[in-house]
Amino acid sequence: MNVGSAGLIVVGAVLVAATAFGLWWKRRDGRVRPVEATPEAAIMTALGVEPGVPATLLQFSSAFCAPCRATRRVLADTAATLEGVRHLEVDAESHLDAVRALDVWKTPTTLIVDAAGTVVHRATGVPAKAQVVAAVAPLLTKRRAVDHGRLGSTLCR
Amino acid sequence: MLLDPRGPRFNAAVTAVVFAVVLLTGWWWLALAQAVVFAISAVDPRRGPYALLFKALVRPRLAPPTELEPAAPFRFAQTLGLVFAGGAGVAFLAGAPTAGIVAAAFGLAAAFLNSVFGLCLGCELYLGVRRMTGRAIPARVPATE
Numbered sequence: 001m002n003v004g005s006a007g008l009i010v011v012g013a014v015l016v017a018a019t020a021f022g023l024w025w026k027r028r029d030g031r032v033r034p035v036e037a038t039p040e041a042a043i044m045t046a047l048g049v050e051p052g053v054p055a056t057l058l059q060f061s062s063a064f065c066a067p068c069r070a071t072r073r074v075l076a077d078t079a080a081t082l083e084g085v086r087h088l089e090v091d092a093e094s095h096l097d098a099v100r101a102l103d104v105w106k107t108p109t110t111l112i113v114d115a116a117g118t119v120v121h122r123a124t125g126v127p128a129k130a131q132v133v134a135a136v137a138p139l140l141t142k143r144r145a146v147d148h149g150r151l152g153s154t155l156c157r
Numbered sequence: 158m159l160l161d162p163r164g165p166r167f168n169a170a171v172t173a174v175v176f177a178v179v180l181l182t183g184w185w186w187l188a189l190a191q192a193v194v195f196a197i198s199a200v201d202p203r204r205g206p207y208a209l210l211f212k213a214l215v216r217p218r219l220a221p222p223t224e225l226e227p228a229a230p231f232r233f234a235q236t237l238g239l240v241f242a243g244g245a246g247v248a249f250l251a252g253a254p255t256a257g258i259v260a261a262a263f264g265l266a267a268a269f270l271n272s273v274f275g276l277c278l279g280c281e282l283y284l285g286v287r288r289m290t291g292r293a294i295p296a297r298v299p300a301t302e
Contacts, residue, residue, distance in 0.1 A: 006254075007180035010262050018266045022274035064233055064283040066162070066226040096288055105285050 029125035032112070032135045037119040043101050044117045047090050054084035055139040056113040057132065060092040060104050070126045071108040078132050084140050114139050159225035160202055165234075167215055168198065168207040169272035172238065176265035179245060183254060188246030188261065195239035199232050234271070234279040238264060 041051075049056050057075040061068040072089060079087035092099050092107050102111065102119070112121035112135050121135040172191065179188045198205030241264035248257035270276040 004181055004183075006258060007183065010258055011177050011180050011265065014262050014265050015269065018269045019273075022270050022276060025270075025276055026274055062284055062287075063227075064230045064280050066230050066277065066280065069226075070224070092284055093287055096291060099284065099288050105288070106281050107284050 030123060030127050030131075031125075032110075032121050032123040032127050032131040034135075035119055035122050037102075039102055039117070039119065041117055043098050044113065047095060047098055048088055049113055049117065050086075051117055052115050053086050054115050055082075055086070055136045057085065057087045057136075058111040058113055059087065059089040060095075060099065060107050060109045060111075061089055062092045062107040065107040067126045068108045071110065074127060074129050074132060075110065078129060078136065082133070082136065082140065085136055112136060112139075158202065158228035160228050160231060161216070161222040162224060162226045163215075163219065163222065164202075164208055164211050165226075165231045166272050166275065167211045168205065169268045171207045171210070173265055173268035173272055176242075176245075176261050176268055179242075179249075179261045180258060180265060183249050183257065185246045185249035185257070188242050188249060188257070191264075192239050192242040192246055195235045195242055199235035199239060202228050202231055202235075205235075230277055230280045230283075233283070234267070234277055237279045238267065241267070 047058065049058060057079060059068075059071055059075055061072070072087075075087045075089075079085045090098075092104060092109075098104075104111075106124055108125065110123045110127055110132075111119045112132070114120050120139070123131070172194075175187065175191050178184070179191070194206050198208065202208060241260050245257045245260035245264065248254070248260060267278045270278060
């Protein structure tokens with residue numbers, strides 16, 4: 001069997017397939033996507049998510065995860081600059097049941113959780129800070145709108 | 158241990174070329190030599206042959222790194238590579254070229270994806286494998302708030 005000609009075809013096929021896959025992966029990586037998932041409250045509590053916090057940036061990390069440090073920086077930064085946002089980082093490997101329940105397949109995975117414990121956005125890979133801020137903004141204004149509502153009705157009375 | 162991320166990328170680029178050559182020639186000794194390179198890099202990333210080449214030829218021409226990455230994922234990836242390269246070498250030597258081509262093809266794909274896109278296949282698959290095989294282990298990464 002001529003390894004050379006078979007090898008040439010294989011090299012070509014691998015490079016084409018890998019390029020296509022790489023481009024697809026690159027587009028998805030870090031993109032903050034809207035989702036809607038209401039996990040069991042017990043799971044969220046076990047991870048340390050506190051109900052009532054307007055926006056929790058729940059980050060799953062592991063030891064085998066080069067981008068986890070960069071993700072930690074982006075999320076911690078966002079939590080430090082915006083009021084009502086909390087960054088919570090957990091080790092995926094010591095919470096495998098939560099990992100399965102929340103459909104986490106890789107690290108870093110960031111889940112953006114609202115005050116009721118619903119997951120409203122998720123991202124794998126390092127998210128862009130602008131996308132995180134944009135995703136979190138509606139969760140913060142919702143809170144302010146409620147406050148204005150209460151204030152408004154008190155004044156009217 | 159923390160590494161300059163450009164080192165592993167350079168490593169992957171050279172590895173991709175080596176796997177391509179193995180695929181084109183069926184040279185089992187090259188595949189086994191690559192396996193040895195993988196083994197050294199997995200044990201001590203700073204002593205790996207390609208890392209030494211990077212330090213001597215490429216790094217002096219670059220600005221200092223803006224970021225460092227942990228060595229653990231790199232070492233895990235080198236261990237996987239060792240399986241691919243060793244497998245390819247043994248297969249070609251034993252007269253099983255198809256198996257050798259398959260192993261080298263996986264090695265080429267992983268090295269190519271890592272060098273061009275920064276994608277660490279082993280890292281991507283790691284948690285997936287752990288959640289399927291199941292047992293939780295004590296935390297190794299401190300959970301910070």
